[in-house]
Amino acid sequence: MHNELSAGREKRILIVDDSEDMRTLLAQILEEVELYTLVFAENGMQALTEARRVQPQLILMDMALPGLSGWDVVKQLRAQPAFLHTPIIAITAHVLPEDRKRALAVGCNAYLGKPFNVAEVLDTVAGIFEMQENTVV
Helix, strand or coil, X not given: CCCEECCCCCEEEEEECCXXXXXXXXXXXXXXXXXXXXXXXXXXXXXXXXHHHHCCCEEEEECCCCCCCHHHHHHHHHCCHHHCCCCEEEEECCCCHHHHHHHHHHCCCEEEECCCCHHHHHHHHHHHHHXXXXXXX
């Protein structure tokens, strides 16, 4: 899998997941829309590096990463002015109500529990971008 796909697309999405299968699945779902440039990270440190490098308009963050967890990555990103308003969608197998609350409390804008369906991913991503476009900065 390429690290970046279709560089001519306008919206950059950073997909962070330690599972290659999950990164591939999310890429297949989002490539169908043909509006996004996709960038990938396999762990928390790589997520921080790639976020700084590409300045994504959206981050899909696996919360259960080995080493530096997604929880910690979100906290670190939110501590940087460049990422204060970057939408982050938590994607996790932690699906209890308190996990959702925790994800939102650390700075995620939305939450998708695994397993998820294609429509749920597309609707959540589209909704985030629609909110961005309707927000006057």
